[in-house]
Amino acid sequence: MTPSPITYTNPILPGFYPDPSITRAGDDFYLVCSSFEYFPGVPIFHSQDLIHWTQIGHVLDRVSQLDTRKSKSSGGIFAPTIRYHEGTFYMITTEIHGKGNFYVTATDPAGPWSDPIIIPYGGIDPSLMFDEDGKVYVTTQQGADYDSHAIQYEIDIATGAALSEPVVIWTGDGGPWTEGPHLYKINGMYYIMSASGGTAKEHREIIGRSSSPYGPFERLEQPILTHRGTDSPIQYLGHADLIEDRNGDWWAVFLGVRLVDSKYTVLGRETFLAPVTWNEDGWPMIDNNEDIVGVDMKVPRVPGQSPKPALSGRYDFEDDVLPFAMTFLRNPAEASWSLNERPGWLSLRGQSKGLSDIGQVAFIGRRQQHTSAEWSTLLDFNPTVDGEEAGLCARLDEHAHYEVGLVQKDGHRVIAAQLTIDGITRVEAEVPITAERIYLKIQAELTEYTLLFSLDGQEWNKLSTAAAYPLSPQAVKGNGFTGVLIGLYATGHGKVAEVPAHFDWFDYRS
Incomplete structure (x- = not known):
């Protein structure tokens, strides 16, 4: 008997929860979002089904980790990335006009998290990748507007010290604001994924791949995620992160907005979820103007069960x-x-x-x-x-x-x-x-x-x-x-x- 499909509603985190990043530890998924000038910083959530998320705390909850006392609105903390490796959780992010790029660690994602470990290079949106050979790479945005690109270097994960000079590895698709880069190793290939086009109507997610972590990267000509130029009620899609569950299914979390009269939203950028399919050429695809990402979603299965949190x-x-x-x-x-x-x-x-x-x-x-x-x-x-x-x-x-x-x-x-x-x-x-x-x-x-x-x-x-x-x-x-x-x-x-x-x-x- 074929199991009934699972339905869920997007966004999975409604309201101002932008720039999501996700990791898995066993059957448990953890997700973080940008917090900007608000304190504590970087809310962290737990789920086993990827649909229902319960907040378990904040990553940055003391002044030694985060000082936003002089931060303007939309300053403070930008675009965190969360990763799990060999029993330790890592959250890496940027404090604008403050510490710059840094990461903190914890063995329990509910905290406490360590004091910041500062890293030397990059602009915003740093990400971590733990390779199979023990090397740890920082991939981060640098530059502005059409000059935005991704640089990468190796670090000592115990100290944050750079073990190599930064190298430009990704210049995007010719659009402005190549940002939010993530490096993955999947089936022996390295994939570099980033946003492009800015965080409004031209926002999109693009991807490239290589046999080397430093490239050169073959870029897929089309975005793997965007709703630009459509009349979808969900717009500005991008700034995605990928995750594989224990069933071997792939998923993406990403930001989007639900516009009123196609013009504005007071809710801000929210967190959405969609399944990822791999095409016959080995590229992950989410929704390139194909109306896959909607408010009402239907998928064959999810990896577990989680209680529905009360939003009011x-x-x-x-x-x-x-x-x-x-x-x-x-x-x-x-x-x-x-x-x-x-x-x-x-x-x-x-x-x-x-x-x-x-x-x-x-x-x-x-x-x-x-x-x-x-x-x-x-x-x-x-x-x-x-x-x-x-x-x-x-x-x-x-x-x-x-x-x-x-x-x-x-x-x-x-x-x-x-x-x-x-x-x-x-x-x-x-x-x-x-x-x-x-x-x-x-x-x-x-x-x-x-x-x-x-x-x-x-x-x-x-x-x-x-x-x-x-x-x-x-x-x-x-x-x-x-x-x-x-x-x-x-x-x-x-x-x-x-x-x-x-x-x-x-x-x-x-």
Whole structure:
């Protein structure tokens, strides 16, 4: 009897989880993504079926590993690669305007991970390959735009020291931004795979092969993955990584976006999964404008079974650690947050920096993973100094964010709805209030956000509705690599707040 096909839904990691990389240890798969300015850095996930992923921690969870205190949005950590070799896990990545290229190690992927081991060469997107003869290669991007290419050199994996000079091994297909390179050895041949075309509508994945790790590489003329020039609801496909399961089946994880009106998405670049087929000429193929990668996928089999994670629900802050899905905006300032100051509540003490500033901001949030959803919280806050503020925020970056919160203004408290678009903040509504406890809510629909408050949690008052597009990376001047996070914030607007804001819970409903 032929087994029934397995169905699954893309993306496998919805929301701002770009630049996926994957490795396998026995029956277990582990996946990491870029985190940019957010801290802890590099979320790590576990699965046995490749479809359902549970976050087990972050790779970079202390300041000795990652310091993003001065990172601009879309700075910080770029494009990690994860590999497993002889009982040890390796994660290699780039800290822009910081350490540069480095890797960390762990015997347990849930951590702790080592302090960084710095490596000497390359621009961004480094990858590791452990060859059968014991050599370890770093393959990494270098150059910019049409001059982007991949260099490669051998390292001592114990120290990070280079054992050879870097050599240019891959110049791509003539398009800009040849990046995210990975070297594999498969059936005795070396394959070099990379993205090309930039991370928007021309994004694609290309591949070459050689009998030598340094090439020369024969390039397959066509991309092995792209949706450029199509009307598919999933676009920008690329930045892929390959993995073989225990059944001998091959898979690819890669980034893509689900555009609204073919124009924008507030969710950012998400992680997708597709099977890989090998053609008769020995090339791996995923989807070259063939409509293989879709939202609804059907495959003959998957390698195991994993529980389906809950993407929505309530965090009640009863534990002494934050849920893994919640993240800080940059490294938090000392004493800026606590789960113990008021047990059962999250306490945030506003810092001198606010949501429009670069620096240590009191903000804890989680990625928006649905275009239609709502987030709410109960805030207990008794400010006594003008400028002190706390509330609920939808954040893309320091130039684009919407918030509803309680503000001390001219000696009085107000509930305010504020919109920051293209770096300009305007107050949409203010309501005088005497209560210290208020309920706050942000509702998202496909094309807009609504900011609301309530005094009893039952009857809600709308303060403002704003378009979603200004919070999309497509609205960013220059490069916007992140997606929207919804979170809790506090600020003293120029100085540390005298009193903390307390949040009883944080609720996410899709």
